[in-house]
Structures are given as structure tokens and as C-alpha cells.
Amino acid sequence: MDAPITGKRQVARGMFVIGMRAPEVAATVRAGQFVNLAWDSGPLLRRPFSVYRSDGDNIEIVLKAVGGGTEQLLAMEVGDRVSCLGPLGRGFRLAPGARSVVLISGGLGVAPMPLAARDAKAAGMRVTWVHGARTAAELCAESDGEKVVWATDDGSRGTAGTAVAAAPGADLVLACGPNRMLAAVAERWPDAQVAVETYMGCGTGVCLGCAVPLRRGGYDRACTEGPVYRAADIDWPALPSHLPYAVTA
Template sequence: MIQAKRQITLNESLGADIYRLSIQAPEIAATAQAGQFIMVKTGVGFDPLLRRPFSIHQTEGDEIQILFKRLGKGTTLLSKLAAGQQLDILGPLGNAFTLQEGPCCLIGGGMGVAPLLFLAQTMRSRGITPHILLGARNKAELMAFLPAFQALDGSLRYATDDGSMGQRGFIIEALPALLAEDNKAKWQVYSCGPYPMMRAVAAICQHKWPCQVSMETMMACGISACLGCTITARNTNRKGGKYLHVCQDGPVFAAEQIEWKS
């Protein structure tokens, strides 16, 4: 784990306010696993104050890459940085997806697709061909991240909320049909995306297929010090509470660890 200023090698606008940003970070690239994240100081000074967590989208050689959408103050600052500039980063942090035997399904929506590319690449390098389901709001958003997934071998399905590309509606609607294609198989399902999507994935998989989800919360430190990145657990912990900490216990959880809120 390092905290250091490292050089940006690429900050590319992909359309729909989505960017991919690569950083020269050999110490992180060498050890990072799919599902892990980094904390990024998006600006100098005290506003924004806190670092922002980003899943690692992929690694290549000495570089790591994140995928982000320009939404608030932090990501706006990030979008303005150029190759050659320095970025203060901290990582790699958190746990990783666990690869298991059986056919694999990766289902992601919006910026939640970020760690799934790294996961799919990891699977491919081990001879596993995942089934990938991706959801986006519209064609522009989908086209921002789809090409990276298309570069992988494997089955790929996608949907947009407005039907401007692929199936119309939420990608979750395609999941039961995919899993039913091989109903006897021990599917391994991996998901990252909006909370309602992961909740629906967890419900479909419950008692049938193991499901891993990557969770996102507000986070101050990323290193287990602030205890702010709490989510509600199904079981009571040894402190007598039903809480999990995303940076310490996650960000990847078994879906059944989580008490899903309606």
C-alpha cells in the first residue's frame, strides 16, 4: 500500500461526461487485484477536503486506470487534469473478488462497470470466459465503456434505459434468462452498479447461486480509521451491531452478508 504523487499518463474523455484516467503507479499495478480501489485527492487545498474512492478499472504494465463520471466538485477537478500532471493517490485498498469454479456472470450498470473490466480480464487470463451483462442510461453512456469489454472474448449483452442501444430497460431483466440457459450449473454471479440493481441481483441469486457484490459508500479515509463507510449487515458483529465497513470488510461482499434496504 502506498500514498504518493504519481504521474497521469492519460485522461481521456469517452463521452457522456465519462473519463478514463491512467496513472503511472508500478507499486499498485504490481499487486492490485480486481475489486480493489484507490483513494484519490482530486485537488490541492481543502475543498474538496476528502479523497474519493475509485475502483481499479484495469492495469497495464506499470499503469493503473480508473473510470469516472463527472458529477460533483471532485470529479470535475479530476476531469480537467492532463497527462503529465501529478495525482496524489493511495492504494491498493480493500479486498478483491474471489474467483470460483463454474460459469461466471458479470452484471454491471453505469460506473459500476469499472471493476468488472478488471475482473473479466483476470478471468480471461485464467482461461475463464465470463458472460457479461452491462447496463447504461443511453447509447452515449454505454459507448463510453462498452468498447473495452468488446475487446475481450466472451458473451456480451447490454441494455439501455431508453432503448437507444441494445435491449430497452434495465439489464437486470436479462439475468434470469441467462442463468436459466444452464439451470443446473453452479453459476458464479459478480455485480457492481446502482444499489437497486445489486439488490435485485442478490434477490435473483438468493439460495441458488453464489453472488459477490462491490459496494460503494461515502468514505473519508479508505484505511479503516474513520469508521464512516458503514453498510448494514444481515448478521450481528462482535461489537453488537449489524454493521460492515466497506473499506475494511469490502468493498466486495457476498450478497447474503448484506441487509438490503428497500
């Protein structure tokens, strides 16, 4: 789908939200799903981004520049066009009967949380969002009225320490952030649902570039069976923990 850029705003140090008109994605996207973007003179492979918000015919993504593709995206102007494939992947599944949910995000892991909060509220759940970053300047602090707990490594805003340490329990735990953070979530809440980061190519299950190692053995494709998994199902030591989605500086 051809998607014109509709806006760009800064939400934290080095972190920007880009809006685009993508009615078909906006109409059906669920929290934790992503779009795979391409554009003229862009990289050979599409670049995957979680859908951050959707409103009417528009969706938003949130990103930092970590390489050539993200730098080009951030240099785009309103009216420039991208090719937007999506919504892709399996998002968070809101367990029937759950009355409370805690959303835990670190750095760019904020990306799926506004939609997760929206869907959980629509399902009648009590929502607490715990969001962490290295410093206050790196916290993306856009919330929609849910209870929020901030955590920073240096204590410059909210609790000093990690978002995982600051999180209360709940019927349902949904998390996104650096893989190291998600591994800590898995230790504390094996049944949590986590949106993982991997390298990715086609985004549609064909190229096998986004393999996720599983504890039961073998691999899944993050783009098709994921990117959301039950936390304890992932073989965390075998999953790279240094990917740029995790960048918070």
C-alpha cells in the same frame, strides 16, 4: 504514492477514463479493489475510485463529474500529479471450480469489470459481461473480446430493460452498479458477489465513514471488509441507494 496523470479519454457521455503511473498498485491490484486519491488544492478527504484497468506500470480509473473533487480530477492534464493510496479493500474472489462467470454492471459500475474479466479468463472461466445504462450514449462499451450483452432502459442499444433482467445464469455472478440494481441481483442470486457504493473517508478502516449495514446485524467497513460482499449478506433497505456512483445520466 505520487502518481503522474498519463492520459484521459472519453468512453461515454460525460464518462472519462484517467490513466496514471502507479507501478505498485498496477503490480498487485485485483478486480474490485480501489485507490483513494488526493491532490494539491483538492478536497480535504481523499476520493475513492475502483481500478478500471492496469497495464504495465499504469492504472486507469473511470469517472463522471458529480461534485467538486471529480470535477477537479477531470480538469487535470497529463503530467499533473495525484497522491494514490492503494490498492485498497477486498476485491472479487474467484471461486475455485467455477467454469463460467457473468459480470453485471450498470452505469459507472463498469469500473471493476475489465479487471474481473481479465482475472476470470486467467482462471480459465467462460466470461459473459452484461452492461446496462439509460441510453446507448451512456454505455461504456470498451470490451476485451468476452461475450457482451448490452441493455438500455430505452432500448436504444441491446435489450430494452435492466442489465439484471438481461443476465444469464452462471457458476459465478459478479456485479457492480447502483445499490438498487445490486439489491435486485441479491434477490435473484443471493451468492453473487457485489461491489457496493458508500460514502468513504480514510479508506483504511480507521474513520468508520463507510459503514455497510449487514443482514445479520451490525456493520462492516466497505473500505476494509468490502467493498465486495456476498449479495445476501447486505441489509439493502438500510443502505443508501442514491449515491452518485450510481449516476448514469
